[in-house]
Amino acid sequence: MRDVAIIGVGMIPFGRRDEDTLMDLLAWASLKALDDAGLGDKSVDAVYVANMGGGMIQRQTAIASSLVDRLSLLPAAAETIENGPASGASALKNGLLAVASGYYDTVLVVGGEKMREVTGWRATDFVATMTHPQAEYPYGITLPGMAGMFTRLYMEKYGVTREMLLAISLKNQEMGTLNPYAHVEMALDRAGIFDSRDAIVNNPTSADPLHLYDLCPVSDGAAAVVICPLDMAKKLTSKPPVLIAGFGQATDTHTLQEREDPTDLKAVTLAAQQAFERAKMKPSDIHVAELHDAFTILEIAESEHIGFFPKGQGGKAAVEGKTRLGGQLPINLSGGLKARGHPVGATGVAQVVDIVWQLRHELPKTRQVKNAQNGLTINFGGFGNNVLCFILRRVQD
Amino acid sequence: MKKIAITAYKCKQCGKLHYPFHDRCLQCKGREFDKVEPQGNVKLLTFTRIYNLPWGFDQRYLIIGVGEFENGVRAMGQIGVDEATPLQVGMTMIPSWEPVRVQNGENVFGLKLTPIT
Numbered sequence A: 001m002r003d004v005a006i007i008g009v010g011m012i013p014f015g016r017r018d019e020d021t022l023m024d025l026l027a028w029a030s031l032k033a034l035d036d037a038g039l040g041d042k043s044v045d046a047v048y049v050a051n052m053g054g055g056m057i058q059r060q061t062a063i064a065s066s067l068v069d070r071l072s073l074l075p076a077a078a079e080t081i082e083n084g085p086a087s088g089a090s091a092l093k094n095g096l097l098a099v100a101s102g103y104y105d106t107v108l109v110v111g112g113e114k115m116r117e118v119t120g121w122r123a124t125d126f127v128a129t130m131t132h133p134q135a136e137y138p139y140g141i142t143l144p145g146m147a148g149m150f151t152r153l154y155m156e157k158y159g160v161t162r163e164m165l166l167a168i169s170l171k172n173q174e175m176g177t178l179n180p181y182a183h184v185e186m187a188l189d190r191a192g193i194f195d196s197r198d199a200i201v202n203n204p205t206s207a208d209p210l211h212l213y214d215l216c217p218v219s220d221g222a223a224a225v226v227i228c229p230l231d232m233a234k235k236l237t238s239k240p241p242v243l244i245a246g247f248g249q250a251t252d253t254h255t256l257q258e259r260e261d262p263t264d265l266k267a268v269t270l271a272a273q274q275a276f277e278r279a280k281m282k283p284s285d286i287h288v289a290e291l292h293d294a295f296t297i298l299e300i301a302e303s304e305h306i307g308f309f310p311k312g313q314g315g316k317a318a319v320e321g322k323t324r325l326g327g328q329l330p331i332n333l334s335g336g337l338k339a340r341g342h343p344v345g346a347t348g349v350a351q352v353v354d355i356v357w358q359l360r361h362e363l364p365k366t367r368q369v370k371n372a373q374n375g376l377t378i379n380f381g382g383f384g385n386n387v388l389c390f391i392l393r394r395v396q397d
Numbered sequence B: 001m002k003k004i005a006i007t008a009y010k011c012k013q014c015g016k017l018h019y020p021f022h023d024r025c026l027q028c029k030g031r032e033f034d035k036v037e038p039q040g041n042v043k044l045l046t047f048t049r050i051y052n053l054p055w056g057f058d059q060r061y062l063i064i065g066v067g068e069f070e071n072g073v074r075a076m077g078q079i080g081v082d083e084a085t086p087l088q089v090g091m092t093m094i095p096s097w098e099p100v101r102v103q104n105g106e107n108v109f110g111l112k113l114t115p116i117t
């Protein structure tokens, strides 16, 4: 197996992009990554496209074939990867394996989604189609609903409070104001959404105990990376290559009810363990992380399941500022899904792009972890039934 | 009428109870199961009141929970109370099969849970 490095990254601003098609989003993010890698007019060997909703929302399938045509990357190998909200990390995993094995040298991985084309009502239904088709979906369960039921159990078992969830919303939306790619660029006012009379109106219950500002927005967006063997990286780019040092993936039962302990996100624990093992690292070696905070509770629960904090301590750590810039382990300095947004197919790739910027030390001081060397991502599919973890390492000059 | 049958499957080899159906036992990979119908009342394990509903639901909110029948079968269901009715994890609910959704112009019957008063 060969070591694989990320040599180019690109993202387009997330949000509501009415004027652009899904293919525009994918193409523009791809070109940014190809240019960032310094490939010029050179082609790539293969393209992996992460997308969950093209077939349902845009009524467009075989998106990867269409993309290589638009980008003049023919005759590169191409395929679309659909793995729910974990599609992005899944596409990168497939690229990683292809390069590591020696089958391909240069691979473009791009993830994108255009969800605002339909009403919120339709988008909620689209996302809910990943629930169990007989045992869950017909009841009208939504992903925020799954998160609500999970949060109730997590609060009961570990003493997580609304105050702790609030710490995540405030931090991530504050970081979003500093991120030009973020969908939500509005800082939250604690009183306005929590401890004033207006809070009931400003921050209504969405799926109790979760409120509106515990949820990520529905977004359009795309992000891309270019990977190649590490020993080729230095010939292709002058930027510091970032090594994919570790990768892990695990699955869990489709329904929450069949998990022995529904508060135990086993797939997160296993994916992270595999990644740490392959990277020969431990949680304390990580300097910055992008976690899948589709709901505030998930940032807390994932930070514990990865091993950054003991079980039951993640919420406290967030309240104490340990996950802010300058803290013990800064999490979601991009604003996370909460503020960067969550175009489902794009998210797993966008998380990796943000970590690459951190490890190249390219971000403004307000978001840059000083001298960051190692970063981690968690891309969480379904309600924790398919989870991928990447550990990235800056390659020393 | 379309009905969501909550039939559980008990592995003939190790006894593990499954709902929904799996082709192989999650514990021992056994492929043979005895069908088990849910029995008795339901203990509420968790629940949520959802206010942002998916397409196909023409109402303001929906209360959904996961419960465990007296014979151990666990399933999701809709909870038939108004939003102000206090609910608690652990409370006992009475199961019934009622319309839970309209799909293709047809009522789909599924598990409804009502607290014992």
Ligand SMILES: [Zn+2]
Pocket (backbone or CB within 6 Å): B011, B012, B013, B014, B015, B016, B025, B026, B027, B028, B029, B030
């Ligand atoms: Zn068995």
